[in-house]
Amino acid sequence: MSLLEVEDLRLRFGGLLAIDGLSFSVEEGEIVSVIGPNGAGKTSAFNCVTGFYRASSGRLALRGENLLGLRPSAVAARGIARTFQNLRLFGELSVLDNVRAGAHLWLRQGILDALLHTPRYRRSERECTEQAHHWLDFVGLRGDRYGAARNLPYGEQRRAEIARALARRPDLLLLDEPAAGLNQGEKAEMLDLIRRVQGLGIAIVLIEHDMGLVMDVSERVVVLNFGQKIADGRPDDVRKDPAVIAAYLGSEAHA
Structure with missing residues (x-):
């Protein structure tokens, strides 16, 4: 059993599907980075896991215990803490x-x-x-x-x-852009x-835009684009993934 399991997670804001069928897991003591372009759904996923947003459907579990629909205080009491982008x-x-x-x-x-x-x-x-x-x-x-x-x-x-x-x-500690605004020494x-x-x-999941930090510290990287997972694997493999390159640079630039 994984520490955290996210399965087929969906989040709607009216007609907007912010997270579309997201699935990933986090093992005990593992460091996982969640990356993707702005607006990919990274922080929305964090907010669902911690109870700040109520997912429209899917499964969230910590050591097999259901988290879906719990208030933030109840999620924190079960062993999840977080920091914020701001x-x-x-x-x-x-x-x-x-x-x-x-x-x-x-x-x-x-x-x-x-x-x-x-x-x-x-x-x-x-x-x-x-x-x-x-x-x-x-x-x-x-x-x-x-x-x-x-x-x-x-x-x-x-x-x-x-x-x-x-x-x-x-x-489990969720870090939302912990290196944002820091100089090189602080990073x-x-x-x-x-x-x-x-x-x-303590297992760690971080959202981060500094790719140098992501590649140095992560054991696994999950990549989102338009609310969907497009890659999940070791940093070296994800870095070479054509879908990831296209998401960051555009398909024409990759070609």
């Missing part, structure tokens, strides 16, 4: 509190604990803060973790968002971070 940090909160927010799924406290500041509440809050520091250290955040998240440089905000996702203790550091996350046993 940063979704809480700008006015501290960097530390942003990462602490990612740990809310596993906090062992109830409403009465929070109201009465019980020993269980204090232990849970202390553990949450320790975990937030741990993940900020893990991603290599160099900025002020006690200041407002909006004051961090862009690249550091990317790291903070990944730290928040890791604080959920996921089995090299992001490549190293992705590999270190995999070293924790």
